[in-house]
Amino acid sequence: MTTRSLFLLPGDGIGPETMAEVAKLIDHMNAKEGAGFVTDQGLVGGSAYDAHGEAISDADMDKAMAADAVLFGAVGGPKWDDVPYEQRPEAGLLRLRKDMALFANLRPAICYPALADASSLKRDVIEGLDILIVRELTGGVYFGEPKEITDLGNGQKRGVDTQVYDTFEIERIAGVAFELARTRSNKVCSMEKRNVMKSGVLWNEVVTATHAAHYADVELTHMLADAGGMQLVRWPKQFDVIVTDNLFGDMLSDVAAMLTGSLGMLPSASLGAPDPATGKRKALYEPVHGSAPDIAGKGIANPIAMIASFAMCLRYSFAMIDEAVRIEAAVAKVLDDGLRTGDIMGDGARPVSTAEMGDAIVAAYAAG
Numbered sequence: 001m002t003t004r005s006l007f008l009l010p011g012d013g014i015g016p017e018t019m020a021e022v023a024k025l026i027d028h029m030n031a032k033e034g035a036g037f038v039t040d041q042g043l044v045g046g047s048a049y050d051a052h053g054e055a056i057s058d059a060d061m062d063k064a065m066a067a068d069a070v071l072f073g074a075v076g077g078p079k080w081d082d083v084p085y086e087q088r089p090e091a092g093l094l095r096l097r098k099d100m101a102l103f104a105n106l107r108p109a110i111c112y113p114a115l116a117d118a119s120s121l122k123r124d125v126i127e128g129l130d131i132l133i134v135r136e137l138t139g140g141v142y143f144g145e146p147k148e149i150t151d152l153g154n155g156q157k158r159g160v161d162t163q164v165y166d167t168f169e170i171e172r173i174a175g176v177a178f179e180l181a182r183t184r185s186n187k188v189c190s191m192e193k194r195n196v197m198k199s200g201v202l203w204n205e206v207v208t209a210t211h212a213a214h215y216a217d218v219e220l221t222h223m224l225a226d227a228g229g230m231q232l233v234r235w236p237k238q239f240d241v242i243v244t245d246n247l248f249g250d251m252l253s254d255v256a257a258m259l260t261g262s263l264g265m266l267p268s269a270s271l272g273a274p275d276p277a278t279g280k281r282k283a284l285y286e287p288v289h290g291s292a293p294d295i296a297g298k299g300i301a302n303p304i305a306m307i308a309s310f311a312m313c314l315r316y317s318f319a320m321i322d323e324a325v326r327i328e329a330a331v332a333k334v335l336d337d338g339l340r341t342g343d344i345m346g347d348g349a350r351p352v353s354t355a356e357m358g359d360a361i362v363a364a365y366a367a368g
């Protein structure tokens, strides 16, 4: 029987609560469909810091590197506000992304029909929305050097972060965006700030050249990232694939989340380059949301972003397309049936807990 190794990193706050719902799906698929998932679990974020003083241990990093795919919950929380910067919970996630070379972060924002009134925007603005943000994930200001606070000696300090992009980093993320656009509506909008940033000038040049050399069949437009944020709220359906850098991608995907009704709805896939010998790529699947300290421990978090991240895992790491589609259909079905966690609550809906939502999705999957 095929075995598929999954390394689970539930993390902090609502991370373990939402991961528990994915575990139900994994158990179901193993028991009823012989899916052959073999899971192992580790610590990341504040929970890892509490256990061994760092946001992810070398042993868990090794397991993440060796697994077919990693499922990641969320990290962070006020409990760790005062830990040293290098050991803060978020550093665990950044190390995973960097050491696994997960340069491509796919953040789809889909408005499920049943949630067309859950957004703060008008129904006609978001109904039928299906866009994909392709965020560069291992470069830019997140990782550029120098990155430091220096004492200027005159009672002043200086905080420095450095935005750096090399040609190859822009080429490879643009390539991912163009390839994916070909499987969708064949349009890419590239967002940067070439009006104030040298890295933005280079970004624009390289995306344009990559397009001309290999992807001229795809429609390419460019937008300044601030205007892009405005257009995402004004008329998001003008976009198909958006390709952008690490920081703009972070912010624009939180904006896109609210087009779908809640941050609790948005999944993501963080992918490395295919290994030339085996064709396999390292991958980590993570919801866009964080540890939600304001609702953690109450059993009310929306597990759909985590469950939809698992569906992305099936699609991109295991080519289990039918199963991925069935999970997404199960999510649509329970939403159609009126089940709602607090973040997507609406008139006449049936309030459910995290666990009830997870159970209903497994049941709909099993029936589908």
Ligand code: NAD
Residues within 6 Å of the ligand: 014, 073, 074, 075, 076, 077, 078, 090, 093, 263, 264, 265, 286, 287, 288, 289, 290, 291, 292, 293, 294, 295, 300, 301, 302, 303, 305, 343
């Ligand atoms: P957050 O995403 O945790 O929460 C923002 C708001 O959205 C909160 O009101 C929260 O209750 C709500 N929300 C988020 N996910 C939800 C869900 N699944 N169901 C229902 N409501 C949900 O962002 P924040 O509050 O700015 O950050 C909290 C911590 O999480 C910080 O330490 C931050 O660094 C970290 N963070 C981690 C990740 C990650 O691990 N991938 C992502 C973003 C933020």
Ligand code: IPM
Residues within 6 Å of the ligand: 090, 093, 094, 250, 288, 290
């Ligand atoms: C995200 C998060 C992370 C980021 C943090 C937790 C490091 O906000 O994945 O969107 O900034 O990339």
Ligand code: MN
Residues within 6 Å of the ligand: 250, 251, 254, 288
């Ligand atoms: Mn973010």
